[in-house]
Amino acid sequence: MATEQFTGAEIVIKALKDQGVDTVFGYPGGAVLPIYDAIFKQNDIKHVLVRQEGGAVHAAEGYARSTGKVGVVLVTSGPGATNAVTGLTDALLDSIPLICLTGQVPTHLIGNDAFQEADTTGITRPCTKHNYLVRDIETLSRTMHEAFYVAQNGRPGPVVIDLPKDVQQGKIDTYLAPEDVKHRSYRPQVNGEVDHINEAVELIANAKRPVFYVGGGVINSGSSASAVLTELVRLTGAPCTTTLMGLGAYPGTDKQFLGMLGMHGTYEANLAMYNCDVMINVGARFDDRITGVIDEFSPDSKKIHIDIDASSINKNVMVDLPIVGDAGRVVEEILRIWKEKKHSLDTKSLKAWWLRIDEWRAKDCLGYVQDGPIIKPQHAIKRLYELTKDRKPYITTEVGQHQMWAAQYFHFDEPKKWMTSGGLGTMGYGLPAAVGAQLAHREDLVIDISGEASFMMNMQELGTIAQYKLPVKIFIVNNQWMGMVRQWQQLLHGNRHSESYSDALPDFVKLAESFGLKGMRCEKAEDLDQMLQEMIDSPEPVIFDCQVAKEENCYPMIPSGAAHYEMLLGPEDSAAKPISEEGMVLV
Amino acid sequence: MxxxxxxxxxxxxxxxxxxxxxxxxxxxxxxxxxxxxxxxxxxxxxxxxxxxxxxxxxxxxxxxxxxxxxxxxxxxxxxxxxxxLTKEGTSVERELALIKVAGAGEKRVEALRIADIFRARVVDSSHDHFVFEMTGKSDKLDVFVDLMQPLGLIDVSRTGVVAISRGAKAL
Structure with a gap:
């Protein structure tokens, strides 16, 4: 009997199956036709045809972020690969595990400026965790499995595998299974050092004003990480705040939760960070949106930093106690020792600390007044939250004011429900990400909270939504401005609104109808609840054009170049505290 | 902090x-x-x-x-x-340079004399040029190159630093 022969394309599909992949987001082209042919001949892996490769990568991000699995993308060479670059960079900055398979011209043509040739590994080297060019079919199955290992282990990230067409068409009679492949050197440290963990427990136990500062690392670490973190926070009784990426890692409706921190975080979260004596950073990276001006960042605290990526430690903020390891594993260990030693925080100090926090909370920094017929954007999102919370929806967002309002007024009690472009700030992320989330969770409510400008950036994916009958709800907070740009121009550039007006917008209702989707427009506050309910109840995909107050600003806000205690709470504050010149050069 | x-x-x-x-x-x-x-x-x-x-x-x-x-x-x-290698214990650092000096007469003699002092080896020569090979710490190579400047230096090729830790332990 002759030994079984596989083509390279068949090996790709077999490896995907063996890695447990059920969905691939992609767009065909000349250099990946053999793989598309192999897809045609099987039924285990579903291919989802997007409308532009950038959409495929964001959809895979939404899929990955909402499931905890690796998202898979398949695109052709040249423009297919270059269109994927923004999404890859987005996934790198937000630590999303992705595999992006790119077609490549045949090996003998590489370097010849052949049709649709691009130096894909060269272009994607700085925007991937790792990448491969497979020049030899012998290495193909090993490379596929290694790539999955690299994408998921350590700090997750995107991995590109560039596949020349002749490698896809070549034949081979050997295939390595996942269990036969071990990476020769990449072994990220997952368990924290015991001494450091013990030291952390002591530091927390002796804290008078502790705060947990929680990031996306906890979500990446898996649902059990959120569970142990929540148990530890509750056991200590300490306050907890999360980053934009960390929303849902700790229950958003819990009384110990202070809301998000940072530039548009809550007053109480930022002041707790400024005034704490022990800061426990779990899986966050002291991003510049969080710290404000570094010199004045939480000056009197001892800082514990738990991170799986050693390069995050002491990058922006010098910490007292670094622990390199997986957030879930380290917290689990802290929790175990805490219980074993029967520690508890000093009741009197903790009570005094909460009294101060309650005073900051009393400022009601997210308060707004909804009066009259014009819908306040904050109100729109708050009502959306209240009317959908029982269904535990998956929420994606675009980038800008609506994103910050969503982070402020939507609350997430569990991880993996919230998908937003945090690090890169990619407008156009939310619509394709909602496609990915809905494909992974067909029966659940998936809402893209969008702005009208961001929506326009990837609205071609309406075609994907229509084709696959995905009941995604696209909730456009339409203020006819690139709102965050306009806000910064108002605060920093003398109200000169240079090129930030959303002119020549389409009629979103007609646009929806042209794709066979349901379109709705809400212009009056009194209609909002009833129309929202209609959207939620609809089994169809819906574009909801929510026309809101045009020049509302997003508060509270730490202006660039300012410290946590210099938060602006509203327009009156903005007038009183002009932004410094040093602050203006920052982004 | x-x-x-x-x-x-x-x-x-x-x-x-x-x-x-x-x-x-x-x-x-x-x-x-x-x-x-x-x-x-x-x-x-x-x-x-x-x-x-x-x-x-x-x-x-x-x-x-x-x-x-x-x-x-x-x-x-x-x-x-x-x-x-600088922070974790001590190390040996070396660099190799090939240095071409062209000229005749007094300058040529002087170049050869200095090369001798620096223990540079002649690896190629003709009536009007030398190629010196020299190994050492980078600052020593710098000094030699500077001294050759007025003596007809026309070409320098250096490897950059290679280094290894002192003692019996491997990397």
């Missing part, structure tokens, strides 16, 4: 990597992309059986930046080991 140290130091860092396509580009890209300095960089395969290359990079920065550089190198997937 401790005040940031602004003192700039120079360090020699050894990096053991998989000898695979693109690995050098990854390391160089990391330095250029993050704005770190490269004062010298050498690379070649050192273990053919295991496909390992060794990169020696001389870089400079504040203590915090230098720690970042090492951490960033350490998280590249094909990197096996990163060692700070």
């Amino acid at each position: 401790a005040p940031m140290d602004t003192n700039i130091e120079s360090r020699t860092i050894a990096v053991l990597v998989d000898n695979e396509p693109g690995v050098l580009a990854r390391v160089i890209g990391l330095f250029s992309g993050r704005g770190y300095n490269i004062e010298s960089l050498t690379v070649t395969e050192v273990d053919v059986a295991h496909g390992l290359s060794r990169i020696t990079v001389v870089t400079s920065g504040t203590a915090q930046i230098l720690e970042q550089i090492k951490a960033q190198l350490g998280r590249l997937v094909p990197v096996h080991r990163v060692r700070d």
Whole structure:
């Protein structure tokens, strides 16, 4: 009997199956036709045809972020690969595990400026965790499995595998299974050092004003990480705040939760960070949106930093106690020792600390007044939250004011429900990400909270939504401005609104109808609840054009170049505290 | 929080990597992309059986930046080991230079005399030129090159620094 022969394309599909992949987001082209042919001949892996490769990568991000699995993308060479670059960079900055398979011209043509040739590994080297060019079919199955290992282990990230067409068409009679492949050197440290963990427990136990500062690392670490973190926070009784990426890692409706921190975080979260004596950073990276001006960042605290990526430690903020390891594993260990030693925080100090926090909370920094017929954007999102919370929806967002309002007024009690472009700030992320989330969770409510400008950036994916009958709800907070740009121009550039007006917008209702989707427009506050309910109840995909107050600003806000205690709470504050010149050069 | 140290130091860092396509580009890209300095960089395969290359990079920065550089190198997937040869114990550093000096008469004699003092070897010569080979610490090579300048120096090729730790322990 002759030994079984596989083509390279068949090996790709077999490896995907063996890695447990059920969905691939992609767009065909000349250099990946053999793989598309192999897809045609099987039924285990579903291919989802997007409308532009950038959409495929964001959809895979939404899929990955909402499931905890690796998202898979398949695109052709040249423009297919270059269109994927923004999404890859987005996934790198937000630590999303992705595999992006790119077609490549045949090996003998590489370097010849052949049709649709691009130096894909060269272009994607700085925007991937790792990448491969497979020049030899012998290495193909090993490379596929290694790539999955690299994408998921350590700090997750995107991995590109560039596949020349002749490698896809070549034949081979050997295939390595996942269990036969071990990476020769990449072994990220997952368990924290015991001494450091013990030291952390002591530091927390002796804290008078502790705060947990929680990031996306906890979500990446898996649902059990959120569970142990929540148990530890509750056991200590300490306050907890999360980053934009960390929303849902700790229950958003819990009384110990202070809301998000940072530039548009809550007053109480930022002041707790400024005034704490022990800061426990779990899986966050002291991003510049969080710290404000570094010199004045939480000056009197001892800082514990738990991170799986050693390069995050002491990058922006010098910490007292670094622990390199997986957030879930380290917290689990802290929790175990805490219980074993029967520690508890000093009741009197903790009570005094909460009294101060309650005073900051009393400022009601997210308060707004909804009066009259014009819908306040904050109100729109708050009502959306209240009317959908029982269904535990998956929420994606675009980038800008609506994103910050969503982070402020939507609350997430569990991880993996919230998908937003945090690090890169990619407008156009939310619509394709909602496609990915809905494909992974067909029966659940998936809402893209969008702005009208961001929506326009990837609205071609309406075609994907229509084709696959995905009941995604696209909730456009339409203020006819690139709102965050306009806000910064108002605060920093003398109200000169240079090129930030959303002119020549389409009629979103007609646009929806042209794709066979349901379109709705809400212009009056009194209609909002009833129309929202209609959207939620609809089994169809819906574009909801929510026309809101045009020049509302997003508060509270730490202006660039300012410290946590210099938060602006509203327009009156903005007038009183002009932004410094040093602050203006920052982004 | 401790005040940031602004003192700039120079360090020699050894990096053991998989000898695979693109690995050098990854390391160089990391330095250029993050704005770190490269004062010298050498690379070649050192273990053919295991496909390992060794990169020696001389870089400079504040203590915090230098720690970042090492951490960033350490998280590249094909990197096996990163060692700070300047900070972790003592090390031997060497560089090789080939130096071409053209001229005749007194200057030619003087060039040969200085080369002798510096223990540079003549590896090529004609009636009107010498090629000297010299090995040593980089500052010694600098001095020799400077001395050759007025004596007809026309070409210099240097390897960059290679380094190895002192003592019986491997990288």
